[in-house]
Amino acid sequence: MQGGNHMLLEEPVRLASVLAPAKPKVFPSLTKIVGTLGPNSHSVEVIEECLTAGMSVARFDFSWKDATYHQETLDNLRKAAQNVKKLCPIMLDTVGPEIQVHNSTGGAIELIGGNHVTITPDLSKAPSADILPIKFGDLAKVVKKGDTLFIGQYLFTGSETTSLWLEVTETSGAEVICYVKNTATLSGPIFTLHVSQVHISMPTLSEYDKQVISTWGLQNSVDIISLSHTRSSEDVRELRAFLKSHDLQDTQIYAKVENAEGLEHFDEILQEADGIIISRGDLGIDLPPERVFMSQKTGIHKCNMAGKSVIITRVVDSMIDNLRPTRAEATDVANAVLDGTDGILLGAETLRGQYPVDAVRTVGRICAEAETVYNQSLHFKKVARHVGEPMAHEESVASSAVRSAMKVKAAAIVVFTFSGRAARCSILHKIST
Template identity: 70%
Template sequence: MSVARFDFSWLDDNYHQETLENLRVAVKNVKRLCAVMLDTMGPALQVHNKSGNPIELMADNHVTITTDVTREPSAEVLPVNYSGLAKAVKKGDTIFVGQYLFTGIEATSVWMEVLETSGPDIKCLVKNTATLVGFIFTMHVAQVHIDLPTLTDVDKQAISTWGSRNKVDFISLSYTRHVEDVRELRAFIKAHNLHETQIFAKVETVEGLRHFDDILQEADGIILSRGNLGIDLPPEKVFLFQKSAIYKCNMVGKPAIITRVVDSMTANLRPTRAEATDVANAVLDGTDGILLGPETLRGLYPIEAIKIVGSICAEAELVCNQSLHFKRINKHVGEPMSHAESVASSAVRAAVKVKAAMIVVFTSSGRAARLIAKYRPSVPVFAVVIPRLRTDSLKWTFTGASQARQLLGVRGVYPILASPNVATSGGSSEESGLKIALNHGKSMGLLKPNDQVVVFQKVGDSSVVKIVALQDQRYI
C-alpha cells in the first residue's frame, strides 16, 4: 500500500484517528513511507439502517423511497437523506441502492425503476432480488442532478478539524462536477493552513465527465470512481471514458487513479479472470494507481487483494510499451518545449540510450520527479526529496515529508526523504543524496556493479542531466 484513504462518508473522527495512529505505528515498523488521503463524503445519498438488520427486497415488489429519515428502513420503505429527491426524479428513472452500488454483485445491491412520485415519496418497482446488509447503504440515481453542494458542511468540518490537525497529504473530492468545486476546496484548505495538501478530483458522474478537461486543469490528480460511473454510464461506454480520461491525465502529467477493480475479492480469495485482465489493461493504458475500496474495507481477504493486484500491475508493467507513451507525450507537448519539459524528457531519453538501471532526481517540491515520470521511463525514478527550510514569521520548519509522500501517487517514482542536514550541507548535499539513493537502489536489488544511473539535478538556474557509472568507487 502506498496511500491510505480515510473515507469520511463512514464513521467519525475518533475512529479515523485511531486508524491513523495504527498506520503511523505500521509505517515505523516496516520503515516505509505511506501517504494519507482524506476522502470527502460529498453530496452522497445515504440510507441509514440504524438497527443493522438485513433488508430483503424481492424482484417485482414495490418499495417507497421517502425523505422522512425518522422511519426505519424495511422492504417496504427506504428513507433517504435528501429532501429534494422526489422533485429531481421522474417516471422511468433508475435508482440504485446498496453497499456495493450494483457492481454486478446483485445479491448485495438493488436497482429500481421509478413508477410515480407523490409529495416527498417515490414509488419504485424492484428489478432484482437482493439483501441489503450493513448500517449504511449508498443510493445513486442515474444521470440525475442532485442539487447539493459538492463540498458539504460535513466535509468542511472533517477537513478543518481532522484534516488540518493531521496535515493530510491528499484530499479526494467526491462527486466533482465542475472546476469551481476544485477551486472552492483549494481556497478552503488554504484558509485552514493546508498549503501543501494536494487535491484529487473524484469524477464519478456524467456531469463530471462533461467538465473533465477543466477539472483536470485545476486538480492535482484524478480518481475515476467507476462504481458510480458504471451506473451513470451504459456498461459499454465505461471503458471508452476510462481510456480517454487516463490518456488526458498522462498527456499533462497528472496522476490518474481508478477504483473498483477486484470487487469479487470481498468474499473470494482470487479475482475473476475478467477483473485480473481489467487491472492489467488499466496499467497498459497508463493509470498511475489502483484504489481498493470494499476489498479492503469490508473484504475477507484485504492483504491478498493488495498482493494480487500488485502482482498483476507488476506483470503488466513488464510488457508496457513505454516508448510509445514517450512518443505520444512528446508529440502532445510539441515544440518549442519549455526548459523544464526539455530536460525532463532528455533525462528519460538518456536513460534509454545508455540502458540505465534507474534515474535519480533531486527535488524539493516534487515537480521535477513528476515531470520525469510523465515521460514514462522504463526504469524506476528515485526522487531524493531535499527538505526546505521555511518560516511563517513565528517559527522555522522543514518541509519535504509531505512532498515525498505525495510522490507515492505517481507511477514509477520511489521517493526518499533526505535528512535536514543534507539540505543544509551546501555543495555536498547532492553527493550525499545520491549515495543514499544508490544504496537504497542496491538494497532493493535494482542496482548491480557496472550499472549506469542517470542523475537529474538543478545547479543554480540551470538543470543538469549526467550519467554515473556504478564502478566509480565514490558511489559504491
C-alpha cells in the first residue's frame, strides 16, 4: 500500500519515497507536544514561539520552584496563548515520593569515582564529597549491599557528568555508605535520589502535593495532573477522590509510570487513569537499558487498545545544549510515533535547555513525518478486533465514522461533543479530529 510519496510500513521502504520532497500538510503534527515551562521558557515571547512551533500542553513541575514562580509563568502563558490565538491546557506535575538531598550551602559538590560517600538522614550535617544529607530516615532499612542509587539534579542518563551513580557497600545505623562509580559534579539547591527497584515507604500523593493542588491547582482550574511515581491503582483512586472533594472532578489524571513497581501494576493503573506517561527518565535507571524499549512498546500498545492517551518522555536530551538532536534521538521519536504514542513530553529540553523553541519545532517535524507513514488502516483493524462486538453505541458511531473517513481519504473528522468522549473514541482509531 502506498500513500502519496510515502510507503505504509507493511511494504519495504523505497528510496524514492524518502527522497521525494515533503508535501505541505493540512495539519501540523497530530502527536501532542508537552512543554515544561521554566527558566528558559518563562517569558511571554518565548512561550509564544513555543506555542507557534507546536507546543500543545504546558507542564508545570512542582518538584522545584514555588507556586509564586509558577503563577508568574502561567500568567505569561495565558498572555502568550491569547496573543497567538491558541488554546493550551495546563498540566500540574506532582512531586510524589521523591527523596531529596538538600544542598544547604548551594555550592557545587565534586565527587570522584572510586571514593566513598555516606548518605545520612542527619540534616544538620553540611553536604560535601564525603557526606550527603537526605530528607528520608528509613533508607538504611530498605537498601542492602549491592543496591544501586542515583543522585542528581536531573538524574542519570549515561552521559551526564552532573549525576552520580552509587553502589551500596554497607549500612551503619541510619546511614548508608556507598561506592562512587563515576566522577560527577552536583550543583543546585536540591538533588534527587533514586533507589533502583526498591519500594520507598512514602505516599505517592504527598502532603505537599495536596497543598499545591488544593491551592494553585484549584485557583487555576488545571486540566491535567501528572501523578508522579504511580505504583498502584489505589494511588489513582486516592487522587481522584481528593480532586472530587476539591471541586476538580473534571481534571484528568495521567499516571506517570517510572519504576518497576508501576510496570508490575500497569494494567490496573491504566484502568483507573485517564492517560499514562511512560517516564523514561526514572524508568531508564530502574530497569536494565536493554529492557526499556520493551516496557515502552508494551505500554503504548496497551494504552492504544484501551483507548487511553499515552505520552513518553526523555526523547531529545542532547537538545538541552545542542541545536539539533542526535540521529538516534530523531529515530527514537519517530519510532515512538509509529508505536502509537499520542504525545511527547519535553522536560529539561524546554525547562532549562538553550533551545526550547527549536526542541519543540524539531520534535514536531519528526512526529509529523512519522505520521505520514503510520498505517492507519492496520491500527484500525487491531482496535476493532480488540474491542470486539457488540460495541457500545458511542464506540460503534466512532468506528463507523473512522471507517468512512478512511474510505474517502478524509483529512479530518469534525466531532460535536459536550464531554469529549465521542472525540476520544474517534482518536482511539488514530484519525485526526
